[in-house]
Amino acid sequence: MKFVDEAIIKVIAGDGGNGCISFRREKFIPFGGPDGGDGGGGGSVWLIADEGLNTLVDFRHQRAFRAQRGQNGMGSQMYGKGGEDTDIRVPVGTVVTNVDTDEVIGDLTVNGQRLLVAEGGRGGLGNIHFKSSVNRAPRKSTPGTPGDMRELKLELKLLADVGLLGFPNAGKSTFIRAVSAATPRVADYPFTTLHPNLGVVRIGTDQSFVVADIPGLIEGAADGAGLGIQFLRHVSRTSLLLHVVDIAPIDGGDAVEQVRAIEQELAKFNPELLERPRWLVMNKADVLDENERHARAKEIVERLEWKDPWFLISAISREGTWDVCQKVQQFFDAARAAARNADEAAADVRMRGEG
Template structure:
């Protein structure tokens, strides 16, 4: 199934039912007072996050969702029945934007989370509300108000802890296969990965993290070239980026220039991504048999990049060094959680002392 990470839909809430003009008419009471009931409220439209969905492909075929209107009021002070709300299920990680205003309405990040995207109209008032000392038989009611109609853009952003960056054929898919149960397609031609892949890396019984492999990014991606830039939104939620680079690209290009090119594309797409923790993974070390030559090439790459963050030398195809990367990543997240816990406890202590 083709991965679909963006869709546009129209949601229409139900109109409110009209109020009723009616008078009490019973035997022996020929001129009873007003008894027109109110109209029912229209149904609203809700988006609900569902962990069982992983794409927006269903919205390719069904793009309009309309809730039922409220029933009109009736005599004998009978209120109209309200329209039923409708629920539209979307994948976890869906960001909802109003197309007309470009305003982000909500971000659904947990299973079962609900977001009201179109409010149903209010029911109109029956003539019972307009009775007064000077108007004993009002023939006035109000119509129901219309329900909201919105055009929405749905954008799926994967919820992953670690994002893989790199040029096409840098070995990202091979890396995620080596460290998780994910099985992305692997081949020796560019753009093998046409959609994001998620893999869960398990370090221990209660230690794991989610890693996302996105299509390779090429120079000029921020201007629309290649496939990767449209998926960079998926790594916007990640806490750590692993920048995978081929130690000796088959096309003879310079791995240092490849790293710099992707840094430029990150800057053009989102300056915050450049500031995010990013580790260098020098892949395909098995293509250099001589250990001294391998060390020289690696030292040259690190020195020219002036790389100060952690870096690793691996062979994803041979699963050499990949587990060391995963252990360091888990240690990074353990330290992050410990730091957050300390900050929370310190804030709680301050509040307690303030009380």
């Protein structure tokens, strides 16, 4: 299935049904009085997060979604039937924005989460509501109100724990194939990966994390060069970045300059990304002999003045990849433990305050 991570749709909620003007007509009851019922409410439009979906491609074919109109009120104080809601299923990780106001309406991050995007109109009042001591036969009712109508931008941001960064052909797809069951396309030319791939890395029975293979970035990506800014946003949800770099680029490029170029693109797109934990993974160590690879890695680390963890691996032979995955799992285990301790400490403070 083709990966689509943006779509524009139109949602139209149902109008409310009109109120009814009616009078009771029964034999031997000449002045039955008003009995017009209210109109039914219009149906609303909801978005529902579905973990079974991983693309917005369906919205290429259907762009308009309409909920049902409420039924008009009827005589004998019969209220109109409410219109049925329309549910639209979208992938988990979808951000919803109002196109007209550029306001973010919601962010669907949990499977089954529902978001109201267009509310149905209210039903009109029947003439039974306008009866009074001075107006016993009102010929007045109100129409139903119109339902909301909006144009929405749906933007899918992958929900991954780890994001792989790097220039094209740095070996990101090979790495994710080596550590997970994902099978992204691998070839010896740039931009083989045309859309993000997700893979689940399992360390133990209850230990796993999700890694995203972000398509290769180049200098100017934040301004739209190469595959451009459309994939930089997928990095924003990840907790840890693995910066994959070819330790000996076949084109004679400088690995250090490539790392710095990606850093500049991250800074231009969102400076906060540079504050996120980012580990250096020097790949393709198999192309160099034992002494040369370690000397080259040491040189790169020193020139970058790299303070965070770094690794020397060969994704094609899986050398060193398991060590990276174990360290990543330890990172998340420590983060979860710290979060639990913080929650327990906050709970203790609340209990003492209540006591």
